[in-house]
Each structure stands twice: as C-alpha cells, then as structure tokens.
Amino acid sequence: MNNLTRISLLSFIVALLVFFCSCDKEDQAAKYLHNGTDIWKVESIQYLEYDTTGNIISDTTIIEPGEFVFFQEVSSYGADGYHQGIFINYDENIGYTLDYVIDKYRFKIIDYSGPFGFDKLYTITELGKQKQEWIYIINYNDLGLDWEIRAKEIVKISKKGYN
Amino acid sequence: MNRSFLTIFALIISANVFTQGVAFWVGHTHQPFKSISFSNYFTDYNNNEAFVGYLEKPFDAVQNNFNGISTNMSVFVSDGYDFRGNNGFTFLKSINNTADFKNGDKRHVDVYMTDWNLDIGFGFSLSYFFFLNFNVGMNSRFGKALLYFEYPDNTISFGKEKTVSGVYSGWRLTGLLGGTIGISAIPYVQFIYRIDYVFKPYADLIYQTQLVDRLYFIENIDIGGAGDSFYNDFYGWRHTFGIQISIGQYED
Numbered sequence: 001m002n003n004l005t006r007i008s009l010l011s012f013i014v015a016l017l018v019f020f021c022s023c024d025k026e027d028q029a030a031k032y033l034h035n036g037t038d039i040w041k042v043e044s045i046q047y048l049e050y051d052t053t054g055n056i057i058s059d060t061t062i063i064e065p066g067e068f069v070f071f072q073e074v075s076s077y078g079a080d081g082y083h084q085g086i087f088i089n090y091d092e093n094i095g096y097t098l099d100y101v102i103d104k105y106r107f108k109i110i111d112y113s114g115p116f117g118f119d120k121l122y123t124i125t126e127l128g129k130q131k132q133e134w135i136y137i138i139n140y141n142d143l144g145l146d147w148e149i150r151a152k153e154i155v156k157i158s159k160k161g162y163n
Numbered sequence: 164m165n166r167s168f169l170t171i172f173a174l175i176i177s178a179n180v181f182t183q184g185v186a187f188w189v190g191h192t193h194q195p196f197k198s199i200s201f202s203n204y205f206t207d208y209n210n211n212e213a214f215v216g217y218l219e220k221p222f223d224a225v226q227n228n229f230n231g232i233s234t235n236m237s238v239f240v241s242d243g244y245d246f247r248g249n250n251g252f253t254f255l256k257s258i259n260n261t262a263d264f265k266n267g268d269k270r271h272v273d274v275y276m277t278d279w280n281l282d283i284g285f286g287f288s289l290s291y292f293f294f295l296n297f298n299v300g301m302n303s304r305f306g307k308a309l310l311y312f313e314y315p316d317n318t319i320s321f322g323k324e325k326t327v328s329g330v331y332s333g334w335r336l337t338g339l340l341g342g343t344i345g346i347s348a349i350p351y352v353q354f355i356y357r358i359d360y361v362f363k364p365y366a367d368l369i370y371q372t373q374l375v376d377r378l379y380f381i382e383n384i385d386i387g388g389a390g391d392s393f394y395n396d397f398y399g400w401r402h403t404f405g406i407q408i409s410i411g412q413y414e415d
Binding site: 125 | 266314330
C-alpha cells in the first residue's frame with residue numbers, strides 16, 4: 001500500500017466518522033445529564049403569568065426546591081429514548097420517580113406523581129454539562145392562538161456542588 | 164446497511180490501488196429551496212383563516228435557499244481521459260423563514276440538510292490545466308427541520324402550546340446527476356465548479372417528530388405528510404464553487 005492509498009483511506013474514514021458523529025446529538029445531550037455524579041440541583045423554578053397584552057401579572061420564584069438524579073438506565077419507554085430518573089423534593093424529603101428524554105433542543109419529563117407534572121415538554125435555552133435552563137410555556141386558550149393568557153415556567157439546574 | 168458500506172469501502176480501496184492521484188476540495192454550496200410539502204405548509208399557514216388579519220409578514224412561500232459547505236475527496240486517473248471516484252459531504256442550512264404576527268410573535272422554520280454524495284465522474288482533461296467530468300451517483304440525505312415559536316419577549320419555544328412546533332428529522336436515499344469543471348493555472352491547485360441535480364426520492368420518506376406525541380393539529384394546516392410529518396422531498400439543482408488540491412502525478 002503506497003502513501004497515496006494510505007492518505008485516501010484515512011481521509012475516507014475520517015469523513016465517515018465526522019458524518020456519523022454529527023448525527024448523534026440526541027445521545028450527546030443525554031450524556032450531559034447522566035454522566036459523572038448525575039445529580040443536578042434545581043437552583044430555581046420561576047413561574048410567570050402574562051395577561052392578554054403581554055404584561056406580567058404574576059411572578060413567583062421557588063429557590064432550590066430539590067434535586068434531580070438522572071440515570072443512564074432506560075425506562076419502560078426505552079424504545080422511545082426515555083431514561084429513568086428521580087426528583088427529590090427537599091421540603092417533603094420524598095423522591096419521585098420519573099422518565100426523561102432529551103435532545104439538543106428539548107427536554108421531556110414524565111413525572112408520574114411529583115411536582116413537575118405529567119408529560120411536560122421543556123425547551124432547552126441553555127444546554128451545558130454543568131448548567132442547564134429549560135422553559136415551559138402554556139397558553140390558557142386551547143385554540144393555540146397568540147393573544148391568549150400565557151404562563152411560563154423557567155427551570156434552572158446545575159450539577160450539584162457547581163456554583 | 165453495514166454490508167453496503169463494506170462494499171463501497173472495498174470498491175474505493177480497490178479502485179484506489181490503480182489510481183494516479185487523490186484530490187481534495189472544499190467549497191460553498193447553494194441549492195434553491197424546492198419542496199412541495201414545505202411550500203404547501205407555508206401557503207396554507209399564510210392563508211389560514213385564524214391568522215388572516217393578524218400576520219404582519221407571511222411566510223415567504225416560494226423563495227428560499229439552502230447554503231452551506233461541501234467537502235470532497237476524489238481518487239483519479241487522468242491522461243487525456245479523466246476518471247474520478249468521488250466521496251463527499253455537503254452541509255446545508257436554509258435561510259430562516261418566518262411568519263411575523265402584528266403582536267410580535269413569530270413562527271420560525273429552519274431546515275438543515277447533511278448529504279453524503281458517492282459518485283463517479285468521467286470525462287477528459289488537459290494535464291492539470293483543465294478537466295471536465297460528468298458525474299452519476301447516489302445521494303444520502305439526512306434532514307432536520309426545526310419549527311419553533313418566538314414570543315414578543317424573545318422567548319423561543321419548541322413546546323406543545325403551539326401544535327406544529329417540533330424537531331422533525333428524516334433520511335432518504337436518491338440519485339444525483341451532474342458535472343464538474345476544474346480550471347487551474349498552477350499545478351496541484353484548481354478552481355472547481357460542480358453542479359448536481361439531486362432527484363426527488365422515489366418513496367415518500369417523511370420527517371417524523373421526535374419526543375412529542377401529537378394526535379392532531381389544531382392549526383388545521385395541511386403539511387403535506389401523514390400525521391405529524393413532512394415529506395423529505397427536497398430536490399433540484401445544487402451548485403458548488405470550490406478550490407481543489409490534487410496530490411499525485413498528472414500525465415503531461
């Protein structure tokens with residue numbers, strides 16, 4: 001095998017690796033959550049409500065209500081990409097089991113009996129290995145139009161021990 | 164699938180043993196945005212009764228473009244005739260298309276495409292000064308469409324409060340047909356122009372939403388696909404301008 005052949009083969013392999021690595025963002029985002037200690041402190045949950053003209057009519061923030069433990073193990077919905085997790089509520093000192101799935105853009109949680117609610121889809125506004133921020137919006141007008149009363153929930157989490 | 168890759172791999176290895184040189188190029192690629200399902204979506208959105216009177220700027224229903232970069236590696240033999248085995252990738256992004264509402268809300272649509280092009284080119288050459296190839300091969304395309312909503316306070320949401328929001332992705336395999344011209348004044352470096360017609364896939368492969376289970380669309384928009392989907396039906400001409408570096412021995 002001459003040098004030219006070696007260069008060609010190497011380039012081809014590198015190109016293939018780059019291509020297939022770029023198609024695996026969903027798994028990459030999940031690794032952020034369950035890698036290392038896999039314990040994330042919920043720094044705050046902010047609840048905002050807007051009136052029909054967009055003015056804020058309610059603004060409540062709960063500081064450090066608990067922590068998440070995100071496991072790598074798949075849940076009973078594993079075929080759909082779900083993993084297992086727990087939310088530990090500090091006030092109640094209770095752990096709630098949950099299922100979660102994440103990609104580069106969204107975090108979906110099925111929190112069967114805990115405070116996060118069943119089947120919630122958050123938009124990820126900050127995706128980091130140490131810090132993340134998710135936003136959930138709900139409109140009170142079921143028509144899905146744009147001038148309804150709106151509520152927004154902002155969840156900030158960080159790897160426990162990270163400031 | 165694995166067997167196909169091994170076959171292609173083996174073909175390139177064996178072809179390479181008999182080749183005279185290897186060439187790499189990188190370039191800028193442009194493809195007009197041509198998709199029946201997405202055009203239908205934009206048109207239906209603009210004409211939806213619920214939005215008429217509230218839209219400040221409707222979707223651009225016809226004009227849109229993909230732009231991005233391409234890379235390619237070729238093995239070639241060139242001696243008056245010119246034969247090339249091409250293996251390349253194209254990374255494309257559509258121009259962001261939005262429908263703007265008078266109250267400050269915006270509906271966004273971004274589309275990303277990653278193409279793997281595997282083709283052969285045959286034609287003629289004049290040493291390193293010039294070559295012209297006709298290309299025929301396959302195009303494997305991964306597509307991702309991001310549909311999200313922006314609120315007046317600039318909050319971006321992929322959430323279910325707007326039913327069509329989501330991340331849609333899909334894959335399809337089709338053919339490509341085109342040509343490449345390379346021109347140079349100095350050895351080993353050439354300016355190239357490549358044009359390909361990427362065919363509409365035979366099968367109606369679709370973009371599927373991920374993560375979100377949708378049962379219906381209350382926006383009542385025909386998005387051209389079954390259920391929560393778009394057809395992955397982008398096709399048309401693709402143009403690339405680039406610069407190529409060749410390593411190997413040209414016949415004088």
